[in-house]
Amino acid sequence: MSPPEPQKVAIITGASRGIGAGLVEAFRAAGYAVVGTALKMPPSDEADYATVAGDIVEPATSEQVVGEALDRFGRIDTLINNAGIYIGKPFTDYTVDDYDAIVDVNLAGFFHITQRAIRQMVDQGAGHVVNISTSLVDHADSSRPCALTALTKGGLASVAGSLAIEYASRGVRVNAVSLGVIKTPIHDEASYAGMAALHPLGRLGEVSDVVDGILYLERATFVTGEILHIDGGQSAGH
Numbered sequence: 001m002s003p004p005e006p007q008k009v010a011i012i013t014g015a016s017r018g019i020g021a022g023l024v025e026a027f028r029a030a031g032y033a034v035v036g037t038a039l040k041m042p043p044s045d046e047a048d049y050a051t052v053a054g055d056i057v058e059p060a061t062s063e064q065v066v067g068e069a070l071d072r073f074g075r076i077d078t079l080i081n082n083a084g085i086y087i088g089k090p091f092t093d094y095t096v097d098d099y100d101a102i103v104d105v106n107l108a109g110f111f112h113i114t115q116r117a118i119r120q121m122v123d124q125g126a127g128h129v130v131n132i133s134t135s136l137v138d139h140a141d142s143s144r145p146c147a148l149t150a151l152t153k154g155g156l157a158s159v160a161g162s163l164a165i166e167y168a169s170r171g172v173r174v175n176a177v178s179l180g181v182i183k184t185p186i187h188d189e190a191s192y193a194g195m196a197a198l199h200p201l202g203r204l205g206e207v208s209d210v211v212d213g214i215l216y217l218e219r220a221t222f223v224t225g226e227i228l229h230i231d232g233g234q235s236a237g238h
Helices: 018-029 059-073 096-124 147-170 189-196 207-219
Strands: 009-013 033-038 049-053 078-081 127-134 172-179 227-230
Touching: 009 018, 009 059, 009 096, 018 033, 018 207, 033 059, 049 059, 059 096, 078 096, 096 127, 096 147, 096 172, 127 147, 127 207, 147 172, 147 227, 172 207, 207 227
Parallel strands: 009 033, 009 078, 033 049, 078 127, 127 172, 172 227
Antiparallel strands: none
């Protein structure tokens, strides 16, 4: 009789609310142990859920998150790079502080934790990374200028393909999801109607739409280097 499969372990950044909180709930419901991290993260005393409060920009936070996953659960099967910020402005209105903030969170935060997680996945011989991007990267809209978001989130989409090829032979898959506007606490409900018009389907996305897409990628073990658009048709055109 073969030994039982070990419990899978997922790390989710930006896990305190919105999409991140929805992913925590979904992965736990799927039987995973989860380590959730965010700048402000309430402690957890549950056996299959650990939390780390910290700034993903800091390498020490990534070290702590990965250490918590290995100390508590012994492995890392999935990393979802959900933490990110959006700053929409005309390009010439961006400040140096804007640039530093968005590059730090969207790129440096990705780099520190993904490097550590992939190192562990390679040792295990398997793993999966999902980066969260935006469809504004490949479907620019003159009414919503956001060059720094495109610069950084576009980088996350692009690097998914690069890492997918680099690590395919070692059992690590890397994918990305490219989102339209999703109904989360960061958006004012008064703006919903206007933002819904950005999508050919005529509505905002729900957190559940994103969760379903990421769970598909998690289970689709022959898929790597994919950018899955969850955007109500936005990237296809208008």
